[in-house]
Amino acid sequence: MRWLAKFIYFKLLGWKIVGNTNFSKDSLKKVVIIAVPHTSWHDFYIGLLLRKVVDIRVNFIGKKELFKWPFGYYFKAVGGRPIDRTPGQNKVESIVQLFEKEDEFRLALAPEGTRKKVDQWKTGFYYIAKAAKVPIIMFTLDFKNKQNKISEPFYPTDDKEADFLFMRSFYNGVEGKIKAYS
Secondary structure, eight states, X not given: OHHHHHIIIIIXXXXXXXXXXXXXXXXXXXXEEEEEOOOSTHHHHHHHHHHHHTTOOOBEEEEGXXXXXXXXXXXXXXXXXXXXXXXXXXXXXXXXXHHHHOSSEEEEEOTTSSSSOOSSOOSHHHHHHHXXXXXXXXXXXXXXXXXXXXXXXXXXOSOHHHHHHHHHHTTTTOOOSSGGGO
């Protein structure tokens, strides 16, 4: 099925991959992947196609209610993991435990936390990476240029402000499917 994903991604949709094209399943078994900008439901299938094209298993999290019948089986099959989002739960710690339990866990997140326009990213992904001691890979959902740009692994430091400036600069000029939300 990889050939079909490549055909759809490259030929039908006209997308390309730039940047860290050496990102392989053998080099990084545990990583937090941040996808920006997240402006539309179209981001989901672009991400599914991309991970099939580069032949990498990538996980995502969702509220536990999504993993019930009839869609639960599908979401688990494509790498989804349920989390309890009720108030009072330490979501960062719950996700760090997933990293500890799994031999291979690449977690894709949208740091905006929504598909709408935001001025500031949520910080959970950053604290997850630090607590799990894993790098962050940045990748773009650039609908203007029809490309996914993939960064080299970035290991968070103890300077959160500088780290966020560095990560946000990776996305300068990138436009999502809905430009107004980019």
